[in-house]
Amino acid sequence: MKARVMISLKPGVLDPQGRAIAHALEGLGFSSVQDVRVGKVIELEVAPGTTEAEVAEMARKLLANTVIETFRVELEPA
Amino acid sequence: MKAAVVVFPGSNCDRDMMVALEMVTGRRPLMLWHAEAEVPGDLDLIALPGGFSHGDYLRSGAIAARAPVMRGVARHAARGGLVLGVCNGFQVLTEAGLLAGALMRNAGLDFICREVKLEVVTADAAFTRAYAPGETIALPVAHHDGNYQADSETLDRLEQQGQVAFRYAEEVNGSARNIAGILNERRNVLGLMPHPERAVEEAHGNTQGRRLFEGLLSVLA
Numbered sequence: 001m002k003a004r005v006m007i008s009l010k011p012g013v014l015d016p017q018g019r020a021i022a023h024a025l026e027g028l029g030f031s032s033v034q035d036v037r038v039g040k041v042i043e044l045e046v047a048p049g050t051t052e053a054e055v056a057e058m059a060r061k062l063l064a065n066t067v068i069e070t071f072r073v074e075l076e077p078a
Numbered sequence: 079m080k081a082a083v084v085v086f087p088g089s090n091c092d093r094d095m096m097v098a099l100e101m102v103t104g105r106r107p108l109m110l111w112h113a114e115a116e117v118p119g120d121l122d123l124i125a126l127p128g129g130f131s132h133g134d135y136l137r138s139g140a141i142a143a144r145a146p147v148m149r150g151v152a153r154h155a156a157r158g159g160l161v162l163g164v165c166n167g168f169q170v171l172t173e174a175g176l177l178a179g180a181l182m183r184n185a186g187l188d189f190i191c192r193e194v195k196l197e198v199v200t201a202d203a204a205f206t207r208a209y210a211p212g213e214t215i216a217l218p219v220a221h222h223d224g225n226y227q228a229d230s231e232t233l234d235r236l237e238q239q240g241q242v243a244f245r246y247a248e249e250v251n252g253s254a255r256n257i258a259g260i261l262n263e264r265r266n267v268l269g270l271m272p273h274p275e276r277a278v279e280e281a282h283g284n285t286q287g288r289r290l291f292e293g294l295l296s297v298l299a
Contacts, residue, residue, distance in 0.1 A: 013227060016185050016252065062144060065137055065173065067180040068227060 002076040003046045003055045007064045008039035039069075050075070079298040081107035081123040084151070084167075086142045091128035091164065091275065098275035099125065102291035110147055117150025122298045123160040124151050126167030128220070128273060138181060138223040139169030148174050160204055160294065161267040165221055168259070168269030177262055177269045178236065179228030184221070185252020191220040193284065195247035196258055196272060200240045203261050205268040208293035214247055215286040217272035224271040226253035226260075236260055244270055 009015050018036040025033045042063055044055065055073045064071040081099045085092045092109065099107045107125070110117065117124070131142035142148070148170070155161050155176055163171040171177040184190055193216050198209040209215065228236070233254055236242050244259035251271075259270025274287030 014182075014185070014225075014252070016183050016187050016225070020187055062140065063136070065140065065180055067172070067178075068182065 001046055001048050001050065003044045003050065004074040004076065005042045005044070005055060005059050005063050006039065006072045006074070007042065007059070007069050008071075009037055010068055010070055013068050079103045079105065079122045079295055080118075080120055081105070081125060082110045082118070082121050083107050083125045083127055084110045084112060084147055085127070086112040086129065086131035086145065086166075086170075088131045088133055089127050089129035089166070091166075091273065094273075094275045095125050095127045095164070098278045098287070098291055099123075101278060102288060103295055112142065112145040112147045115146040115149065117147065117154055121154060121159060123162060123294060124154055126151070126161070126163040126170050127275075128165030128167060131166055131170065134223070137169075137173065139166055139171075139173040142166075142170045143173035143175075152176060155262070155267050158264070158266055160298075162205065162294075163267075163269040164273055164275065165219075165224075165271055168271055169223060171267065171269040176267050177260055178232050178241075179226055179254075179257075179260070181223050181271070182225040182227050183223055184225050184250075189220075189222045190224070190251060191218075193218050194250050194258075194272065197245045197247045199242045199245050200261075202240060203243060203265045203268065204294055204297040205261075205290055206243055206293060208289035208296065216277075216284060217274060217287055218276045218284070219250065219272050221251070221271055224251040224253065226257045226271075228254060233257075239263065241265070243268055244272065 022036040059071040201211045246256040274290040277284040277287030
């Protein structure tokens with residue numbers, strides 16, 4: 001089965017990449033863009049029966065840096 | 079003084095660190111491969127060098143911080159041994175939780191490779207004792223992820239407890255409160271983005287990094 005960990009910067013943490021992307025979108029004429037935040041999605045193939053808590057532990061121990069990032073776990077049955 | 083330099087896959091300043099330590103201490107440091115779970119118990123200093131460990135994958139320093147050798151580094155720090163992390167080594171120390179905060183992409187998004195002016199904020203540490211507090215020095219930086227960030231309570235605490243070792247004396251990478259290097263509470267772990275090991279001999283055009291190593295030697299000799 002698949003597990004998905006969605007990682008985003010905590011609110012208030014400056015995101016220079018997001019800002020650069022926002023500027024580029026503005027340059028393309030997308031005047032509706034007010035803010036951009038860049039995160040990442042990590043997809044894991046895990047053994048059936050793996051729990052959300054187990055994947056959250058992986059996120060806390062390695063996949064996310066909880067000093068600056070928050071994460072959300074989604075499990076997708078095979 | 080017995081020193082070791084940790085080598086991760088992708089470290090590229092490990093030899094520079096070795097040469098700087100050997101030049102100042104007269105003893106060749108031990109080179110410790112990242113997969114080594116055992117760290118000798120009689121070391122005075124463990125240095126984590128600059129580079130791009132594990133290709134900076136996931137986050138700079140994130141994978142190296144979980145290497146077997148880091149358990150030994152943490153034990154060494156816990157018994158009061160000195161730990162110096164330069165550039166990627168600083169990133170590894172924050173990722174390992176041995177230093178507060180995190181190092182993020184430079185505010186201007188550019189890789190910055192030049193000499194910068196620094197203020198020595200505290201001389202009250204083995205690493206900085208050969209400098210005068212408030213002194214301005216120059217050291218080279220070469221990094222993409224040197225933008226130091228922490229929440230404001232952490233930053234206040236670092237400042238109040240004198241754990242800020244170096245500050246940029248000019249705008250460099252967007253770091254909170256211009257922090258270039260910090261100590262842990264016990265003052266035996268230092269992480270900094272500038273490269274003292276690249277400023278130790280006349281041929282480097284700058285020898286102001288040498289005093290950092292001389293300070294260590296004067297404590298440990």
